Amino acid sequence: MTDIILQARNLSKNFGGFKAVNEVSLDVARGSVHALIGPNGAGKTTTFNLLTRFLDATSGTIRLDGKDITRRHPADVAMDGMVRSFQISATFPHLTLIENVRIALQRREGGTFRFWRPITRSEALNDEAEQLLADVGLADRAGRLASSLSYGRKRALEIATTLALRPKLLLLDEPTSGMGIEDIAPITALINRLRGPMTVLMVEHNLSVVAELSDRITVLSRGEVLAEGNYAEVSTDPDVTRAYMGE
Numbered sequence: 001m002t003d004i005i006l007q008a009r010n011l012s013k014n015f016g017g018f019k020a021v022n023e024v025s026l027d028v029a030r031g032s033v034h035a036l037i038g039p040n041g042a043g044k045t046t047t048f049n050l051l052t053r054f055l056d057a058t059s060g061t062i063r064l065d066g067k068d069i070t071r072r073h074p075a076d077v078a079m080d081g082m083v084r085s086f087q088i089s090a091t092f093p094h095l096t097l098i099e100n101v102r103i104a105l106q107r108r109e110g111g112t113f114r115f116w117r118p119i120t121r122s123e124a125l126n127d128e129a130e131q132l133l134a135d136v137g138l139a140d141r142a143g144r145l146a147s148s149l150s151y152g153r154k155r156a157l158e159i160a161t162t163l164a165l166r167p168k169l170l171l172l173d174e175p176t177s178g179m180g181i182e183d184i185a186p187i188t189a190l191i192n193r194l195r196g197p198m199t200v201l202m203v204e205h206n207l208s209v210v211a212e213l214s215d216r217i218t219v220l221s222r223g224e225v226l227a228e229g230n231y232a233e234v235s236t237d238p239d240v241t242r243a244y245m246g247e
């Protein structure tokens with residue numbers, strides 16, 4: 001039997017009379033990279049927001065490690081180990097990269113920011129912060145200001161600060177969006193390394209990234225699950241081709 005870390009059953013979200021997400025069920029296997037894809041307006045972002053509890057579902061259930069989190073507060077869900085990578089604004093532009101990661105590590109340990117603590121206290125976290133920066137390919141820029149980074153590298157920093165929270169399930173909203181080719185390769189390699197010890201669920205538009213990384217893919221169209229399987233299966237599914245062609 002497959003070990004399911006995240007399970008959604010019959011998730012629906014209505015905006016007024018419009019069903020943005022309609023009876024979506026999906027199982028994310030522990031240790032896998034699972035992608036949520038579909039044409040524009042398919043309901044990917046809404047589903048992502050439902051799963052991370054940033055939106056309340058109209059109906060349906062969500063279980064994390066067997067525990068019902070359907071009505072749980074997003075911050076509590078993060079404490080349970082499901083963390084979404086935030087947008088760039090979650091990093092501090094006028095702090096260095098290492099300071100950014102250290103703050104995230106402190107957040108994990110203390111739950112609150114304690115800027116007034118002596119610097120030496122947080123020096124203890126430096127090794128771990130350096131390792132995280134190395135993991136996302138930013139080791140050589142540790143002392144630079146976050147504001148000096150390119151868009152792609154800011155996303156990498158954002159992933160490092162998310163990993164600092166040691167999630168068991170990482171949710172990534174379009175991890176390679178807006179990136180140049182030179183930034184996509186390191187992020188793809190990173191996500192590949194996370195597989196196994198961590199589980200990754202991502203919404204991703206770049207189908208070559210999806211093909212390279214995904215163990216399983218759920219294809220949404222018009223708010224419903226259209227197909228599910230590995231890349232070879234979904235990419236040859238005539239319904240999927242039609243949905244994308246329609247776009």
Ligand SMILES: Nc1ncnc2c1ncn2[C@@H]1O[C@H](COP(=O)(O)OP(=O)(O)OP(=O)(O)O)[C@@H](O)[C@H]1O
Nearest residue numbers: 015018019020038039040041042043044045046047
């Ligand atoms: N807050 C909202 N109020 C009303 N309609 C919404 C709201 N959020 C999303 N929708 C609608 O729900 C549908 C699904 O949107 P969603 O953003 O989830 O799709 P998506 O697959 O992420 O699309 P894209 O690839 O373009 O980002 C769209 O028709 C969208 O207009």
